[in-house]
Amino acid sequence: MKPTNTILGEYGTTIFAVMTGLAIEHEAINLGQGFPDTDGPADILADAERATKEGPNQYPPMMGLPELRQAAAQHNKIFYDLDLDWQTQSIVTSGATEAIAACLFGLVEPGDEVVLIEPLYDCYLPMLRRAGGVPKLVRIEPPHWELPYEALEEAFSDKTKLIMLNTPTNPAAKVYTRDELEFIAGLLEKHDAYAICDEVYEHLTYDGKPHIPLMTLPGMAERCIKIGSAGKTFSMTGWKVGYSVGAPKLIEAMSKAHQFLTFTTPPNLQKAVAYGLGKEIEYFKSLGADMQAKRDRLSEGLTKIGFEVMDSQGTYFLATDFRPLGFNGDDVEFCKHLTIEAGVGAVPFSPFYQGGLESGVSHFARFCYCKQDSLLDEAIDRLAKHFGGV
Numbered sequence: 593m594k595p596t597n598t599i600l601g602e603y604g605t606t607i608f609a610v611m612t613g614l615a616i617e618h619e620a621i622n623l624g625q626g627f628p629d630t631d632g633p634a635d636i637l638a639d640a641e642r643a644t645k646e647g648p649n650q651y652p653p654m655m656g657l658p659e660l661r662q663a664a665a666q667h668n669k670i671f672y673d674l675d676l677d678w679q680t681q682s683i684v685t686s687g688a689t690e691a692i693a694a695c696l697f698g699l700v701e702p703g704d705e706v707v708l709i710e711p712l713y714d715c716y717l718p719m720l721r722r723a724g725g726v727p728k729l730v731r732i733e734p735p736h737w738e739l740p741y742e743a744l745e746e747a748f749s750d751k752t753k754l755i756m757l758n759t760p761t762n763p764a765a766k767v768y769t770r771d772e773l774e775f776i777a778g779l780l781e782k783h784d785a786y787a788i789c790d791e792v793y794e795h796l797t798y799d800g801k802p803h804i805p806l807m808t809l810p811g812m813a814e815r816c817i818k819i820g821s822a823g824k825t826f827s828m829t830g831w832k833v834g835y836s837v838g839a840p841k842l843i844e845a846m847s848k849a850h851q852f853l854t855f856t857t858p859p860n861l862q863k864a865v866a867y868g869l870g871k872e873i874e875y876f877k878s879l880g881a882d883m884q885a886k887r888d889r890l891s892e893g894l895t896k897i898g899f900e901v902m903d904s905q906g907t908y909f910l911a912t913d914f915r916p917l918g919f920n921g922d923d924v925e926f927c928k929h930l931t932i933e934a935g936v937g938a939v940p941f942s943p944f945y946q947g948g949l950e951s952g953v954s955h956f957a958r959f960c961y962c963k964q965d966s967l968l969d970e971a972i973d974r975l976a977k978h979f980g981g982v
Contacts, residue, residue, distance in 0.1 A: 656684025
C-alpha cells in the first residue's frame with residue numbers, strides 16, 4: 593500500500609498524551625500535562641451560556657467576531673501600550689496551536705530557514721517541516737537557561753524567514769529579559785526576518801519579573817505576530833480560542849492559511865472570551881500571584897524530598913533534576929517509575945530536545961503546578977513516602 597505522509601508519520605503520539613494515558617491507567621495524580629483542574633471564572637462561563645442561548649450559533653466571520661478582535665487589541669493597549677487597528681491587525685483562531693500552524697503555513701516558503709530555540713513545545717518542529725521550512729536549532733539548557741548569543745547569531749542567515757519565540761517558555765519556564773529580546777530584535781533587523789511570538793503564558797510570570805512582548809521593542813511592530821490564548825489566560829484549555837495581533841501584512845498572510853485550517857471558531861466562546869479580556873486589571877494580576885504560590889508549594893515540597901528544582905520564572909511548569917534521588921535510569925524511565933510506583937505523573941524532559949534520550953538532557957522531569965493545593969499536597973506526600981522508603 594502507498595505510504596502516508598512521511599514527515600508527520602515520523603512522529604508518534606505526543607509525550608503529553610502518553611504520560612496522561614499512563615497516569616489514568618494507574619490512577620496517578622497527573623502533574624504531567626499542563627491543564628488546570630478548575631474550570632475557569634464563573635462569570636465567563638455564564639457569558640458563554642448566555643451567548644449560546646441568544647445566538648446566533650452559525651458561522652461567525654472568518655477573521656473572528658469584531659468584539660473579540662477589538663477586545664484583543666484593547667487588551668494589548670492596556671498591558672503593553674500597543675496601538676493596533678483591530679480590523680487589520682487581529683485574528684481569532686481555534687486555539688494558539690492553530691495560530692502557530694497558520695503563521696507557519698502562511699509565511700514559510702519551502703527552503704526558508706526558521707530559527708527555533710530548544711527545548712521546544714512539541715508542535716513547532718512537525719508543523720515547520722510540513723510547511724517546508726528548514727529548522728535552525730539553538731539550545732538553552734538547565735539549570736540556568738542562558739541564551740547563547742553567539743550560537744543564536746550563527747543560526748541566522750540571509751535565508752532566515754523568521755524565528756519562533758516562546759516567552760514565557762514551555763517547558764523551560766524561562767522569561768526572556770529585555771537585553772535578550774533586544775539582541776533578537778537586532779538579528780531580525782539585520783537579516784530582514786520576522787518573529788512568531790508564542791506568548792500564551794503572558795500573564796503568568798513571577799517574582800516581579802515582567803513579560804515584555806518582542807513586538808513592543810523599536811522596529812518590531814512590523815515584524816511580529818503575537819499569539820495569546822484564552823485557555824491559559826482563563827484556565828479553560830478545552831475552549832481552544834486563540835487571539836493574535838501583529839503587522840497587517842503578517843496577519844493577512846496568516847489568515848490565508850487559517851481559512852483552510854479551521855476557518856472559524858465557535859461564536860459563543862468568542863463572545864465569552866471577549867468579555868473575559870475586558871475584566872479588571874486586578875484579575876490578570878492575580879493570575880500570576882496565585883500561580884506563584886502554587887509554584888512555591890510544589891517547589892518546596894520537591895526540594896525537601898531531594899529533587900534539585902530549577903527556577904520557574906513563569907508558566908505552569910518547573911523542571912527538576914532527579915539525580916540526587918539516586919535513580920540510575922533516564923528521564924523516560926524515571927517518569928514511568930513515578931507514575932506506576934509512586935502514583936504521581938510527570939513528563940520527561942528529553943522529548944523537548946531533538947535527539948531525545950541522545951540529546952544529553954535526559955535526567956530532568958517536568959512537573960505542572962496549576963492544580964488545587966490539596967492535589968499538590970497529596971502528590972508531595974506520595975513522592976515523600978515513595979522516596980523515603982528507598
